[in-house]
Amino acid sequence: MNRSQPYDAIIVGGGLTGLGAAYRLGRGNKRVLLLERSQSLGGLASCYAFDKFSIERYYHHAFFDDEALFQTIRELGLEDEVTSCPASTGYLVDGKIYGLDTPVDLLRFRPLGIWGIIRLGLLVLKIKSIRDEEAYDEVPLKPWVIKHAGERVYETFFAPLLRAKFGRLAEEISAAWFIARIKLRSNRGVKGEKLVYMRSSFQRLHDALAREVNKMVEVRCGVEVEGIELEEGRVSGVRVGEELEQASAVISTVAPRILRGLVPGASQEFLEGLHRVAYQGTICMTLALRKSLTSIYWLNIGDKEIPFGLLLEHNNLYDNPAYGHRLVYLASYVQDSGEPLWQLTDKELLERYVDGLGKLFGVTGADVEWWRVSRTLYSAPLYRTGFLRDRLPVKSMVPGLYTAGMFNSYPERSINDSLRLGFEAANLVMGKEEAE
């Protein structure tokens, strides 16, 4: 039992939400302990480190309107690291790649036919005119799209994208999420968007943030929180092995279903709320190839026979000479660990993925210089019907417990949102109701 002076806050998880919260609380002179299960900080946005460069384990870019991210970049003096990259997005259907960057690209999407293109355009206009998209939270996406744009538009254009992203749960996704997502994407410029990357990868952000945080708060990596202690219904600290670390506030940044296992003594209502927030998983392979595949950064794969739903050629976003190769991400979303793809070993996965690349681009094993696989069952919240109704407030119903993380993000989880939510949780702990 640890009888030292209680912390003002303990943060569970050292991803960007946890780092953001620690940074703000540290600057507010609070006594803080940050506990991270893995050996290093950064969570899902962390990187593989090579001699000459780092690269994200999961593909990452940001946007110029990412306020919390840019505020942090300025505060850490990292402005020179920011680079602007033209977005290039495509959709591979029946062996042909179609651009998806501008309205003109959509007019060229032949599989829809002229009438389908008109209906797709009208659907986008309708979506842009919707003011209260949250009213569609309980409305399933598929019948809504079919009602407004017809079966052909749904089946030809949206169904393969949704299947690649949500697998067998595609039909549970809400129209509200779809509307919010289309509005966001189509508001990012008629000439196509500019994306943000950091020249030395987002590792530079974690390193700088971690350096600052380490100066101000106590950080322990390789330490798994096994329980959050409650006394008379209020948070009193966390349990790590035999040790109890006391605190008047705990900020949990872990997936709600993980948190559920940490607070078995909380009210049934709270535990049920945590259970309702579902996640999906991602398998993401990074390959260093000896040849380029396309001129596109982000390619959606609309072909059921191909085992990955996304192909990202990172050099088409940012081409660092130190890479030495074409860095390609192949990603598949999974809904649970029972899925056949998740069951494959990394070696088997490589064979399946290279076979898919062979069918599309004639790639063979000899084109692969090196490869890495990252997997997580907690890669994104599942935006199904009722998501907005069930969204967790940062200040939870358990006194002293704050829940911040990508499960609060909508309609996209992001580095920016994780930082923003970390700041918001810190502000609430410090008694400031408004996020800065």
Ligand SMILES: Cc1cc2nc3c(=O)[nH]c(=O)nc-3n(C[C@H](O)[C@H](O)[C@H](O)COP(=O)(O)OP(=O)(O)OC[C@H]3O[C@@H](n4cnc5c(N)ncnc54)[C@H](O)[C@@H]3O)c2cc1C
């Ligand atoms: C495939 C993929 C692509 C993405 N692409 C982009 C992108 O292009 N742009 C963008 O802005 N964002 C992107 N994101 C999202 C971004 O990575 C996340 O929003 C952000 O990193 C989440 O940070 P977090 O701190 O909320 O969660 P996490 O990074 O998941 O951090 C939670 C931390 O808690 C730790 N933990 C769990 N349980 C315990 C425990 N019991 N005790 C202690 N620690 C524990 C975990 O180890 C982890 O480090 C992407 C994410 C993925 C998966």
